[in-house]
Amino acid sequence: MGKSSIPIKYGVAIAAGLIAYFLILSFFNLHVNPFYSLFNGVIMGYGMYEAIKHYRLQKANKFKYQKGFMACLLTGFNATIIFTIFFGLYxxxxxxxxxxxxxxxxxxxxxxxxxxxxxxxxxxxxxxxLVLTLAYMQLFKNSWNTKEAKKHTL
Structure with a gap:
């Protein structure tokens, strides 16, 4: 897999979820109520969590905070761009x-x-x-509070 495959793959999947949810709401004429857009955050959150989890598993011991941050952020940005284009067309x-x-x-x-x-x-x-990326990176970053990390800093 290439470097950008996770942000693209998961970004498209998130956008598909957002579009499907929007179309389901439009079927019931609920898409005009902004309250229902709160669930978009859940869709984004789940997709971005899965993207960073997959990226961390793929990189294993070579996982770097900056690269993970960019992979997660680009996933969300890709989904946002695709959904915004769909929203404009709709x-x-x-x-x-x-x-x-x-x-x-x-x-x-x-x-x-x-x-x-x-x-x-x-x-x-x-x-x-951006907010989800900052939150998720706290979960997936390497801890510096281990015995091995303390040995390397001394």
């Missing part, structure tokens, strides 16, 4: 009235366009990716 091509239903108050009061909505979707995904 809101403009597949269901042009979706934006009106989603932000009825904002459109009239704040002149909100598809660009700002896509920007917010992307920023939310990138922020979630």
């Amino acid at each position: 809101a403009t091509e597949f269901n042009p009235g979706f934006l009106d239903d989603l932000i009825t108050v904002w459109i009239t009061d704040y002149n909100t366009s598809i660009g700002i909505v896509l920007f917010v979707v992307a920023i939310m995904g990138f922020a979630t990716s």
Whole structure:
């Protein structure tokens, strides 16, 4: 496997999960309620956890914090980019009235366009990716509180 295969493979899988969840919500006309987007964090969290776990198992003793951090972060960024592209296509091509239903108050009061909505979707995904990466790396980093690590520092 190449260096970037884990972030791409898991990023696509996460994006597929997010898209499937969104389409299931749209089937029941619940996709216009922002409350349901909270579950997107669960989907992202699970996928990114699996990605960093797989990366750590693949690297074994050669696991480095910086490389693990980048693998996890890129996984989330890839998923965010793919989902944002899908969201843009859905809101403009597949269901042009979706934006009106989603932000009825904002459109009239704040002149909100598809660009700002896509920007917010992307920023939310990138922020979630960064926070989850920082949290997961605390679980997967090598501890310096071992006897072997103390011997090397003395």
